[in-house]
Amino acid sequence: xxxxxxxxxxxxxxxxxxxxxxxxxxxxxxxxxxxxxxxxxxxxxxxxxxxxxxxxxxxxxxxxxxxxxxxxxxxxxxxxxxxxxxxxxxxxxxxxxxxxxxxxxxxxxxxxxxxxxxxxxxxxxxxxxxxxxxxxxxxxxxxxxxxxxxxxxxxxxxxxxxxxxxxxxxxxxxxxxxxxxxxxxxxxxxxxxxxxxxxx
Numbered sequence: 438x439x440x441x442x443x444x445x446x447x448x449x450x451x452x453x454x455x456x457x458x459x460x461x462x463x464x465x466x467x468x469x470x471x472x473x474x475x476x477x478x479x480x481x482x483x484x485x486x487x488x489x490x491x492x493x494x495x496x497x498x499x500x501x502x503x504x505x506x507x508x509x510x511x512x513x514x515x516x517x518x519x520x521x522x523x524x525x526x527x528x529x530x531x532x533x534x535x536x537x538x539x540x541x542x543x544x545x546x547x548x549x550x551x552x553x554x555x556x557x558x559x560x561x562x563x564x565x566x567x568x569x570x571x572x573x574x575x576x577x578x579x580x581x582x583x584x585x586x587x588x589x590x591x592x593x594x595x596x597x598x599x600x601x602x603x604x605x606x607x608x609x610x611x612x613x614x615x616x617x618x619x620x621x622x623x624x625x626x627x628x629x630x631x632x633x634x635x636x637x
Contacts, residue, residue, distance in 0.1 A: 467585070470515055470516065470585075471581065471585065473515055474512055474515050474516070474577075474581045474584075474585075475581065477508065477511055477512065477515070477577070478508065478512075478573075478574060478577030478578060478581065479574075481504055481505070481507070481508035481511075481573055481577060482570045482571075482573045482574040482577065483570065484504050484573075485501050485504045485505060485508075485569040485570050485572070485573035486566040486567070486569050486570035486573075487566070488500035488501045488503075488504050488569060489501055489565035489566035489567075489568065489569035489570070490565070490566050497565060497569075501569045501572075501573070502526070502529065504573065505529050505533075505572070505573050505576055506522065506525055506526060506529065508573065508576070508577055509525045509528075509529065509576070509577075509580060510522075510525070512577065512580050512581065512584060513584070513590070515584075516584035516585070518584050518588075518589050518590065519589065519590070520590065521590050524590045524591075524593075525590065528590070528593055528595060529576055531595040532572075532575065532576045532579055532595055532598070532602065533572045533576065536571060536572045536575045536576075536602060536606055567613070570609075570613075571606065571609045571610070571613075574605065574609045575602055575605045575606050575609065578601075578605040578608075579598050579601060579602060579605065580593075582598070582601060583598070
């Protein structure tokens with residue numbers, strides 16, 4: 438296992454330079470890898486949001502953590518990076534803490550609200566899935582960035598990604614707010630184009 442760890446980083450960093458015959462192939466392969474990783478993160482973000490809907494306090498947090506850990510395992514496979522469950526758990530907790538200040542406490546409080554019948558359950562039902570999906574998305578994007586630059590779980594340092602985390606969080610928030618407006622604009626555009634083509 439230790440031999441794999443030392444071989445994973447340099448292999449990524451020693452890609453052919455621009456202009457060399459192999460560089461076009463390497464770029465295509467890297468683009469495909471990035472696309473596969475991004476789709477994986479989007480899918481796991483949705484699953485994480487669904488796990489946040491589990492009505493039992495604290496079980497939801499465990500389920501979300503499991504989803505995030507599995508996402509990290511799969512991203513490691515895509516980028517041929519050796520995976521360590523213990524390191525993965527600690528990095529996930531560290532990044533989640535950067536997504537929302539005191540997020541562990543916030544997630545715990547939100548989860549605990551599910552134990553309060555009525556209003557507590559309603560508040561938790563709206564906040565926990567959104568928090569879980571956002572945190573999972575940001576965690577995924579951070580590791581895509583890290584693995585794509587040739588990093589591994591051995592040299593990952595969460596503080597190096599503070600600005601990147603902030604940017605990805607803002608992207609998630611704007612992206613979450615955008616679809617209703619985008620879909621209504623798209624529907625309006627489709628409606629106007631079909632009116633134009635409807636006549637004989």
